[in-house]
Amino acid sequence: MRKLLRRPVFLIGLVITLALFAIALLSLVWTPFLPTKMNIVHKLKAPLDFGLLGTDQFGRDVASMLMVGAWNSLSTSILAVLLGASVGTAIGVVVAMRRGWLELVVMRGCDIVFAVPPILSAMMLGAFIGSGRFTAIIAIGVFMVPVFARLALGAALQIWTRDYVTAAVSMGRPKAKITLVHVLPNISNQIIVQVTIQLGLAILTEAGLSFLGLGMPPPTPTWGRMLADAQTFLGQAPWLALMPGLAIALAVLGLNMLGDGLRDLLDPRDNS
């Protein structure tokens, strides 16, 4: 515990992230107002003038929209990162086990996926299956795969050179079993750290997709679309852009701090 307290970055990150999850979960059962309820008489009201954070151009409660937006943003991002992490890690450890031409092919494949930004792949996907949550998850997830594949491969290759692994190999244990028993548990720390950091990136990407109209369709509130809708109202209702902007910034900051803190915490070389 004392070790934890000496790491303010980790703690701040943890608090922000937990608060974010709490708000997202709360929105499933309670919001101050119905986030889709329009009340045009009360449009563009300033924060505290109507509701906690004011209203948008349709008179919808910004605070309620932000809460539901947190859930939409988080759930999409988590699913996308889980997809990317599981597929990517699986590819990484299998390649580390087999090496040879497979390594070459898979790594060049990763380069190709890296070259296509998630916004672009979401647009292509959207053209075929229509935009929405599913498209966003797939587009972001696919982009995450090479990140985890490379990380897992690098980490796994290190493990394969360890003495206990060499011992296991010389004892004739099958490679698949070694991967499951020795390699995966030993690289899991690095994967978890990466998941946290990628989550921040996924939230940012999801907001970008929604901003461009490639995310979930209205009336589902999303941070990205709130930001996009607020553009022309910047002069008369700056809070409309400020609130979702702050929410996105805080969420990404929190997750990055948590990721950084976790990395320090889980680093086996750090004995201080």
Add this chain to the structure above:
Amino acid sequence: MTFLGSATILKSAAFGLAMSAGLLLDQTGAEAAAKTAITVGMAIEPAGLDPTVAAPVAIGQVTWQNIFEGLTTIDKDGKIKPQLAESWQISPDGLTYTFKLRQGVKFHNGVAFDSSVAKFSIDRARGADSVNPQKRYFASIDTVETPDAATLVLKLKQPAGSLLYWLGWPSSTIVEPKSAADNKTTPIGTGPFKFVSWSKGSKVDLARNADYWNKAVSLKLDTAAFRFISDPQAQAAALKAGDVDAFPEFGAPELIKSFEGDKRLTTVIGNTELKVVAGMNNTRKPFSDKKVRQALMMAVDRATVVEGAWSGFGTPIGSHYTPNDRGYQDLTGVYPYDTAKAKALLAEAGFPNGFTFTIKAPQMAYAQRTSQVLQAMFAEIGVTMNIETTEFPAKWVADVLKAADYDMTIVAHAEPMDIDIYSRDPYYFNYKNPAFNEVLKKVEMTSDAAGQEKLYGEAQTILANDVPALFLFVMPKLGVWDGKVKGLWENEPIPSNVLTDVHWVE
């Protein structure tokens, strides 16, 4: 040319005349002389510059009355005026139109205008392989005769009471045989301005036609440029910075307030013909049931739609007709906002628990916002509407306008007096009502204005009762321009940016 001091002058100094004039002005500081160049902003860049081969109104907004002219024209009050035809006579049976053509008119390339050119233009527009966007307007013409160079005779198959009005449209402008094929990129007309250059993605430059035939008008502008800026924020910034002198159709009503403190700029709110209607697929269930359409109409509070979608700028309509069209009737009371009645009617139609459908909404702000307001209103009567953003124009034209593959859509119809679209077959509404078609046929058979207006009233009433589309509101023309610019049209009886009378005052 960078030696020119002033940025505004630099921008307009694309041509010799303006440049030398501007240079003198700038150096001597002669403030008394008015400027002779203008930059007009537009939200949409046209894909071509020939209004006789493609429909987008942006084409006419650059070229009509500036580069191209017609036999007749439409003035700023929406009245028909003679132009390249000095006068005309209509036979008592309404089947023969004899035009006396203006003499001494020359195209920008030196070709003289006469009856053979007029015949060429009309035959090109009505010919078998014509792609004229309003080809049906020429359908009543049987033969085009040219007894002499100054006379054009149109013989009709059946009377066409609106023919003179249609001949004033951008799509009916007169083009010359040699240059017609290239008008898309280098338009050649008879108008007061010549085409100079088109920087794709940026602007179209025009310069004064020194040989303009109409000596009655005194052109004050030497040069004019149309600049294309699609983003409303950028439009506002360009206006405030003086990069654009006028934005006759400013894109964002919510930004209008931001000009209030600016003493240099004036805001002019005028009429347009832009009818925002949510069309329904009248042959697709459940919209094939009139009661369902009527129930949806009653679920809509038009005033709130205007407030939510367009910051309160706009006039509710009850039919496909605007208050500035002749014979207008206010029919917003036929199916007024009443959720209880709407629910009852929906139950009567067999949907007590509502239903679910999809609106294909273009990406434009007015369409997106109106869709969201409608979505919330329909939810009140238990109807779930999903919004599917459909890129305009390409995808929307393919899916909705051509294929009619949609439940509901929303778009602003820009053409004036286009109530006849509901009688077209095929047209994307799939609305088929012989009684309505009969009324519109009678309009063309009627030559006196009062009789036509009465018939237009009947047509409006039929639509208001049948609700083939949800009639929502007319968008206003939100004009923002430098207070010293005079002569721009305040209203828009037809989509246009007529520069003939535009001038600067000091």
